[in-house]
Amino acid sequence: MEEFLSSYKNEFLATIITLVVIIFLKYLLDKTIRKIGRISNIAEPRTVLISKYVSGLLTIIGLGIIFFIWGFDYKEVGLVFSSVFAVIGVALFASWSILSNVTAGVVLFFSFPFKIGDRVKILDKEINSDEAYLIEDIKAFHVSLRKENGELLVYPNNLLMQKAVTLVYNLEETPDGTEET
Template sequence: MELLYLEYKNELFGTIICFLVLMILKYLGAKTIRKVGKLSDINEVRTRLIVKYSTAGLTAFGILALILIWGVDFKEIGLVFSSVFAVIGVALFAQWSILSNITAGIILFFSFPFKIGDRIKIMDKEIELPHEIYVIEDIRAFHIHLRRTNGELFTYPNNLMLQKAVGLATTYEKSIGNTSDL
């Protein structure tokens, strides 16, 4: 056992440091994300989802760091990564919509000016009723739950919330001078 320790002393020390740094980054990142969520009055479920995403990213970073610490040959790892990315690329090409919605969900967490309970107007000509007012009921990883004025639940993809113009209903109502149908 002592021989094993002496032979891999630097790698073991690097691994321990890597784990400590990752644990500290995970703690600080989660604390920061929760603080941003609390200050922005963001739903706790959304905050936990973003914490999970950051944890997954840090885990991937940690695996890469451990590979470098233990000195895996770059030619071999390059072959493995290129094979894995080729398979993932083909699989994800079919699922680009899901990835774009997840990415949009993360962006919306940090920069979406609206929150649950706000009344919004989506300027999208493809929607059935283009002047409809929606109430945000929930913001999920892939889509946003909107309630129409007639009570019908409507889901709208996160990536379209970034692509289409969205305004607060009170601002829209003041501009047209109509608040009677709400």
């Protein structure tokens, strides 16, 4: 055992450093995402969801670095990754909109000018309504919009990025332009 530890001392040290850096980056990015969410007044569940996405990406990058450190045979690791990505690719190709909606959800988190509680109009010829919708919830795949009459519209995130959306009024003001208390 002592011979094993002494012969792989550099690999153990590099692995520990990699783990510490990945954990520190996860902590730092999680704090940053939460701060952005708080400053932008974004709902906590959306902030947590984006944090999970970033954490998963960092975990995959960390595993790749550790595989490199330990000198895994690239052909074997490549075979495993290509097999996994082939299965994921086929699954996502069968329903490509899932990937585009998740990607749009991440982009909307950082750049969406509307918040839960705002009233918006979506300028889409397939939506036969000039009435404004209340944004009830913003999820990873879709936005829940409700009309005054109670009708619920679940609108995909990728379409929300493709269509023109106008802000009728936001949380701080009412339709008549006065401030809410």
